[in-house]
Amino acid sequence: MPTTEYDLIILGAGATGENLAERAVQGGLTAVIVENELVGGECSYWACMPSKALLRSAQALRAAQSVPGAAEAVTGTLDVAAVLARRDSFTSNWSDDGQVKWMDGAGIDLVRGHGRITAAKQVTVTAPDGTTTVLTARHAVAVATGSRATIPNIDGLRAAAPWTSREATSTQTVPASLVILGGGVVAAEMATAFAGFGTAVTVISRSGFLGNMEPFAGELIVKALRKQGATVLLDTKTTKVTRSDAGVTVETDGQSITAEEVLVATGRTPRTDDIGLDSIGLTPGEWMNTDDTLLVRGFDWLYAAGDVTHRALLTHQGKYQARAAGDVIAARAAGEPVSDGPWGAHVATADHEAVPQVTFTEPEVASVGLTDKAARAAGYDVRSVDYKIGHIAGASVHADGYRGTARMVVDEKRKVVLGVTFVGPDVSELLQGATVAVVGEVPIDRLWHAVPAYPTMNEIWLRLLETYGRPT
């Protein structure tokens, strides 16, 4: 009879669950993950990796086309079949053999099936064949079941069998036309990818575009999408969706668009509706509310990490939370001291005001920390400065006609950086410098000594600092 008692039981084998288990096992605990789909989760098969793979080839091609000397060598167009094949290789053709092997090597057990909490420290797993196993946790249960696309309550939408991020990132064919509902990161990335494939893309957003970011981010992306040939409708309400032999017809106040497919990218819903939360007094379908050690409020044995917490719906933040949670569960189990003050080893402090995010569009959007608006709303004494990235020598060498904008948001009281946003081609790798500055609370007067190498695009730092002024 297999083991059914573990120090730690984790629901969900996505990047968050895997990292949480790994840290706990490294801390001396036994751990099992319950997974009903593919080990590796959303990010590996239906989100970050396939979407980045769908976008990268076009990005590299456009980069070459924007530099004389290289541009002349590019005579063809994007090979969409090759892009899809490369995407398939990054998702291992939706096989989780490699990840299962990794789990095995990491000393983490796997139970396939649907896990539901049935009592304190108890999870009952229903296997694909219908048999059930009751697992018992000596110390903790952690929920890392993630999120799924929200299907908004629009007349006819669900019946029209819309694409979500899953179908868009895993498609084996490229539709001739695509309507995308939403104005967030998924909408922006998939509009960029499919427009690059030659699909006639229409994006319909109820409000603006990339609304949580600095306003110029959405503006530059919308401009770029339109230049790519996409139609972008802002502040537009979708009233009805109908599928027929002609495709999917999307109706808004005033117009009707018919396309081969419709992609819903209007937000995320926590996958907590059927994991037994009612058995322990929580409400199924709700986000899980944790403290900074990822302990679910009101419990001493229940943790949650990743999207399901609604702290920051990003793979890297889920993994970050997982490291803190795995370590703290191990520490508490061993009766060791817990470092739970701000920026301690057992907390996910950065979730609050130091979250980095990259939108892999063209131009890219890379941001960390607070926007000017968010910083003011949080009560900071704020001064923000902007600078055009295209004026940087490194950017002008990088690509002819480079256009982009950067903003630095400064806390005037402490003279530290609260947030930075870069929008421009190939800015994603510029972000870490900003993240270290924000998280490290490095004072502005010290940042003046962090000299950017010439001629790189990072010289944007010098220009932002010059624009801000040097404290003496």
Add this chain to the structure above:
Amino acid sequence: MPTTEYDLIILGAGATGENLAERAVQGGLTAVIVENELVGGECSYWACMPSKALLRSAQALRAAQSVPGAAEAVTGTLDVAAVLARRDSFTSNWSDDGQVKWMDGAGIDLVRGHGRITAAKQVTVTAPDGTTTVLTARHAVAVATGSRATIPNIDGLRAAAPWTSREATSTQTVPASLVILGGGVVAAEMATAFAGFGTAVTVISRSGFLGNMEPFAGELIVKALRKQGATVLLDTKTTKVTRSDAGVTVETDGQSITAEEVLVATGRTPRTDDIGLDSIGLTPGEWMNTDDTLLVRGFDWLYAAGDVTHRALLTHQGKYQARAAGDVIAARAAGEPVSDGPWGAHVATADHEAVPQVTFTEPEVASVGLTDKAARAAGYDVRSVDYKIGHIAGASVHADGYRGTARMVVDEKRKVVLGVTFVGPDVSELLQGATVAVVGEVPIDRLWHAVPAYPTMNEIWLRLLETYGRPT
């Protein structure tokens, strides 16, 4: 009669002189720059900008060729004529009209001619037509005359009229074959550029390659150059050079190589041999020795900045010194307080142990701070960790078959990062995160909260930290 008295006289209108003047003028001083060649200096016309322009197109093309989907669209090869034409545009065809206009707008006067210090606070300028003007400084004279290529004492070399970095970066034709003497950054970059143009390149280094960097940097570059088709001879002494109708013949211990041109890239010599240093008791031809406010030791009115100080022979460090020097000259002239403690506003502290540098080869080398060896030599209690960049998801999406290495050097006593080196394709923009960490002295336990965005190459940070271990 034109003004001949200024608060500040600067010798040399390179990036360093320009920035020094700009800061001083912003601080309320009057300033004049004396320049005998082009305003903008070495970096604008014969170094950083043209060399980067010569390298960028091939880099962009190789990036596209390394990603299926894009690779299929590349059917041609690098258009060398287009690369040279683009390089010409970045050097404004060696016209300084634009920079002269900038100086004018910045309120900086320009005197064309050869400037020599003829007494304390006095500079005599010999104009191209032979007339002389005596300039007087109320507060300070700053030397920013830079450096030139060293021509080593090799039998026949000078008579063979070798190329230096100037001829290599400004060439209008691509030689069929080229011998490069040296194993530093200029040798590495020019070998990469010309090998990419189809030139048969032979590099001869007296010792190793990129010897001041982490050992794997030179190893990876040599390997890449050889893969590009270049011949690289290490630990090889050049004994004789002869120019004949057949080209230039370079003899070493044991072999003889004939090529169309020979490029000398064996180091730099300060341009202080003919600026009147003898008139104030200094030795012509020597590097200038300054304190951290860039004041030349033994003087209260003489400053030096940029290559000429031998602090760090890099444009961005010269500009960094220039900012400190321009500000401190203005502050001292006004009798204002001077911030000359470590990391103060008036010192170039980063020159000592926090210098960033990028070598724009393929792969690129980006480093900041101390190498493992240098840190040990400086007496630190050091632990270094390495990680293969190719194992990062972001790198694998960036390019098929990505290969690279990163090293983080940690001060075990203070638990801060002393240095970081990245070697791999397109790593240059990763550097600023490391520079902020080193300069900001951000503790390792805080760096764990500086989450790299997934999937970017910056996730190398997470792997370096995991390899190092998490302090609790």
